[in-house]
Amino acid sequence: MLLSELYLEKYRNYQVAQLEFENGLNFLVGNNAQGKTNLLEAIFYLCHLSSPRTGEDSDLVLFGCDEACIRGTVKRQIGEYELKVRIPVKGRKKAEVDGFLQTKMSDFQGYLNCVYFSPDDLKLVKGGPSERRRFMDLELSQVNPYYRHALSQYNKVLQQRNNLLKEMRIDLDLLDVFNEQLVETGTVVIERRRNMLLRLNLLAKLLQRKLTELKENLSLEYLPSFEIENDVKEDFRKALEKSYEDERQRGYTLIGPHRDDFSMLIDDLDVRVFGSQGQQRTVVLALKLAELEFLRGEAGEYPVLLLDDVFSEIDDIRRRKLFDIVRQNNVQTFISTANPRDLEDIVGDQRKVFEICEGKVGVR
Ligand SMILES: Nc1ncnc2c1ncn2[C@@H]1O[C@H](COP(=O)(O)OP(=O)(O)OP(=O)(O)O)[C@@H](O)[C@H]1O
Ligand SMILES: [Mg+2]
Incomplete structure (x- = not known):
């Protein structure tokens, strides 16, 4: 899929x-505090309706103003859509698809x-x-309306049940x-998450x-x-029956997908406890790339990839591997960086460079 505008x-x-994007790599270059992350956040918002x-x-909303507006044109295999969200300082946001107001935000x-x-x-x-x-919910929610619905119903009833237990x-x-x-x-939520984890x-x-030259086994x-x-x-x-007494005492629900x-694990050791900084970073990168593949499987085409200032996080070899993967698969990618040198070794025709300065955008 492509965010063209x-x-x-x-x-x-x-x-x-107003920005027009390329199909390949889109670089957002600028000093600190100029608006690079803000821009990626706007794209994220068009996807999740949250920041x-x-x-x-x-x-x-821009300081001192009443309402912000984000609009984007999405090109997919099945058609082209115009997404628009208006966010007032006070009151509810309004979301439109092709000019039609969506009564349910999840639509x-x-x-x-x-x-x-x-x-x-x-x-x-x-x-x-x-x-x-949160990671699992964000991924499943963007491709699975059934999951979105079940999760929101689950959270509602969980709240009611917790109130009752008190x-x-x-x-x-x-x-x-x-109950x-x-x-x-809750069963819908658990089953979908478990299936996703099997794939991930x-x-x-x-x-x-791939990222560790075949050295590390992640599970x-x-x-x-x-x-x-x-x-x-x-x-x-x-399990709910069994935990009732405990829940009664504590006044909230102790089991369930929440x-x-x-x-x-890397080679059977918990990455959280035993992983080095570098290993932990690579695991996050592997997870994000796995997410990319998972979403492609669910939606039938690759999502857009937003990389916010991650070059400082990964070494040259992994960075190259990351680019190989997005290039081979033609994934539309948005990359923010404060360091123009990051672009030097990245050549190719399908790339566009935007210069961001104090909330203004220039094309290099
Ligand atoms: N609602 C708002 N109205 C006006 N300015 C805002 C608002 N919210 C944030 N800003 C300003 O936006 C600026 C840029 O933020 P952003 O996080 O996009 O910077 P950046 O270019 O990603 O910088 P860095 O390289 O340090 O990550 C900040 O200086 C911040 O004060
Ligand atoms: Mg930033």
């Missing part, structure tokens, strides 16, 4: 900007897919389980209803070998919060 208005430090770095949409997702990779992603390895759950007297009939809904929606495991294993495994013997639904139900995780 991007238009920004009163967004972050951009008054107005990778803030939970507050109002942060995206907007899926037109543009992306993989975003920034130095912050090291927290995928170093951080807690919530980072890895009450002095529990309405057991209501608890039964919540059933939790199991139904194979892909990341291959990629880690990933989904870690559910209760033991799954055969039937997820049945096992979930049983407590799940996945492990990352």
Whole structure:
């Protein structure tokens, strides 16, 4: 897929900007604090309707203005779409596809897919389980409407169930209803995540070998919060029954996909505990590239790849391998860097260089 155009208005430090992108490599070059990450964030926003770095949409509106606008043209094998989001400082955002207002925000997702990779992603390895759950949810949500729906229903019922568990007297009939809904929606979430992890495991294993000259064996495994013997639904139900007393005391739900995780092992050793900095970085890169392949499998075409300042993170050999992979597969890639030297050894016709300076864009 291809993001051919991007238009920004009163967004972050951009008054107005219009960019036309190439199919291959698109470099965003500029000094620190000029708007490179802001631009990648806008592309991410068109994909997820959320920012990778803030939970507050109002942060995206140019200081002193009422509303930001991000618009993009996406070319896919099945057609061309115009995506538009308006983000007011106060009130709800509005998302349109080809001029039609989307009543449900989740209907907007899926037109543009992306993989975003920034130095912050090291927290995928170093951080807690919530980072890895977020990773799984973002990936599955962008290609699977059924998953999006199940996850949002699960989170709703989880909240209701937690509120109920905190009450002095529990309405057991209501608890039964919540339990059933939790199991139904939670099972969808767990099964999809487990399947994804099976695929990611194979892909990341291959990629880690490629990135380390066949030296390292990476394996990933989904870690559910209760033991799954055969039937997820049945096992979930049983585990809920067993944990009821505990949950009653603590006042919240102790098992379910909101407590799940996945492990990352290199030659059977936990990368989080035993991996060197370099190994941890390579694992993140392998995971991101595996994500690229996974999304291609699901969506039928490659997502766009957003690389935010990652050159400082990876050595020359791995950088070259990364470029080989995106070139061979013709993945539209956006690369931000503050160091123009990063471009020197990258030659080829399919590349475009944008100079970003104080929220203004020039084409070199
Ligand atoms: N809502 C906003 N309105 C106006 N300016 C903003 C807003 N949000 C952020 N900025 C400004 O945008 C500037 C650029 O941010 P950005 O993160 O894109 O820089 P960058 O080019 O990626 O820099 P670096 O190379 O250091 O990563 C910052 O100086 C910040 O103050
Ligand atoms: Mg930046």
